[in-house]
Amino acid sequence: MILQDTIIALASPSGAGAIAVIRISGTDAITLCDPFFSSVKKNKQLAQQKSHTIHLGHIVDGKRVIDQVLVSIFKGPNSYTGENVVEISCHGSTYIQQEIIQLFLRNGCRMAEAGEFTLRAFINGKLDLSQAEAVADLISSDNEASHQIAMQQMRGGFSNEIQHLRDELLNFASLIELELDFAEEDVEFADRSQFEALVDRIQTVLKRLIDSFAVGNVIKNGIPVAIVGAPNVGKSTLLNALLNEERAIVSDIAGTTRDTIEDELVIQGIGFRFIDTAGIRETEDVVESIGIKKTFEKIGQAQVVIYLFDASHFEENSQLITVEIEKIKNQFPQKPLVIIANKIDKSNTEKIQTELSYEHLLLLSAKENIGVEDLKDKLLQFVNTGALRNNETIVTNSRHYDSLLKALEEIEKVQLGLNDGLSGDLLAIDIRQALYYFGEITGEVTTDDLLGNIFANFCIGK
Structure with a gap:
């Protein structure tokens, strides 16, 4: 990949629309556009x-007018990429988009690769690597929580916290390295008590960030919720009630849902x-059996x-229901289990509440939309949104999570070395490794393969 030439790509979604935005970046971006812009x-x-000015005119190819456009100019280094950038807002015809792009490809531009604009922003110091990755997360965010996390990371919340720790650790590392130059004089430039306090603080922060990944990962990817139970208890009706649409086929025939x-x-x-999921029951139907296997x-x-059961048939099935609940609880003890008595509009619920004393028991009628909002509130209780409300840093990227784990491992080695009174040269080895993993997160330590893997997942034009 050449990073000094001029690149072009469609920055808005492909296909026809009201308008389209074509982005050009490079040292020669503005001068390349001049001959083809008639104001x-x-x-x-x-x-x-x-x-940072906008100009009305036409994109022309000789005497042929391609389209009336607005051209926005951003001069480096005060642009997204840190280079000269031109953005052409044209009408959204796919023909017009391609005519403009092909015109500039014939006259000095190259088609941008996936994520190349953001890669140039990183290389030119406009973003660190964690902020660049947050750009992709922001584009793919499809709910308020994932958007909030991506915005915080793109604005540097996560990288600032890591950079602050790294700077403090680097300062002590420099003092310890300096001690090695005066080893024969037996002097200490790094205050060991202050260093121990710093190591304790770094461990606390790293553990908090690592723990936050459990929340961040499910928020970023969506929290999977399995709806299980015997056939014909209303699982598909409940799904339709939650989504407020007829998403799943509903019938009185047991075993209608045969796949997830x-x-x-x-x-x-x-x-x-x-x-x-498919209803859990003993069956000789081969297809239904496969569906039940997929359920587990x-x-x-x-x-x-x-876990859903039919409240209107609770008395004759109470023993089987209890066995199935206990089976799920024993097989998956770490998973939150919500037990729902469905079809309460057709049953007496007093007996259910008396016999089933489970913590997360709800009474509901999916068909009549009774208790559905209570279920939504219950599901939210299983998500630790406190960090979101307090605007704390939440880790959502598995690469960051891996580097944090490795950094914590090295910091714990430093802590052990301090407790055992190890010499400065041995402490310095573990400190350097911890600094290395901090640098991996922000991009101060990087390789071409790493950058290739990260930016290959971006869309072209970003």
């Missing part, structure tokens, strides 16, 4: 205009991915399990 005000030269059905719902800014696989993958 409403005659003889206006783009290169002579101020940065998934759909997403955002509840108060948090994404939940509901999985309607989905329970294993879910963060929360909803």
Whole structure:
């Protein structure tokens, strides 16, 4: 990949629309555009205009007018990429988009690769690596919570916290390295008590960030919720009630759902991915048996399990219901289990409440939409949104999580070395490794392969 030439790409979604935005970046971006831009005000030269200005005119190819456009100019280093940037807002015809792009490809531009604009922003110091990755998360965010986390990281909340720790640790590392130069004189430049306090503080912060990944990962990817129970107890009806649409087929025939059905719902800014599963029962139907096997696989993958039973037939099935609940609880003891008595509009609920003394028991009628909002509130209780409300840093990136774990491991080695009274040269080895893993997060330590893997997942034009 050449990072000194001029690149072009469609920055808005592909396809026809009201308008489209074509982005050009590079040292020669503005001068390349000049010959093909005819302003409403005659003889206006783009290169002579101020940065962050917009100009009305036409994109022309010789005497042929391609489209009337607005051209925005951003002069480096005060641009997204740190280079000269031109953004052409044209009409959204796919023909017009391609004509403009092809015109500039014939005259000095190269088609941008995936994520190349953001890669240039990183290389030119406009973003660190964690902020650059947050750009992709922001684009893909589909609910309030994931948007909030991505915005905080893109604005530097996470990288600032890591950078502050790294700077403090680097300062002590420098003093310890200095001690090595005066080893024969037996002097200490680094105050060991202050260093121990710093190591304790770094461990606390790292553990908090590592713990936050459990919340961040499910918020970013959606919280999977498996809806399980015997056939014909209303699992598909409940899914339809939650989504407020006829997503799953509903009938009185037991075993109608033979495969898992998934759909997403955002509840108060948090994404939940509901999985309607095949009914659990003994069956000789080969296809239905496969569906039941998949049900238990989905329970294993879910963060929360909803067990549904038919309240109108509770008396004759109470023993079987209890056995099934205990089986799920024993097989998946770490997963929150919500037990729902469905069809309460057709039953007496007093006996159910007396015999089932489970913590997360709800009475509900999916068909009549009774208690559905209570279920949504219950699901939100299983998500630790305190960090979101307090605007704390939440880790959502598995690469960051891995580097934090490795950094913590090295810091714990430093702590052990301090407790054992190890010499400065041995402490310095572990400190350097911890600094290395901090640098991996922000991009101060990087490789071409790492950058390639990260930016290959971006969309072209960003």
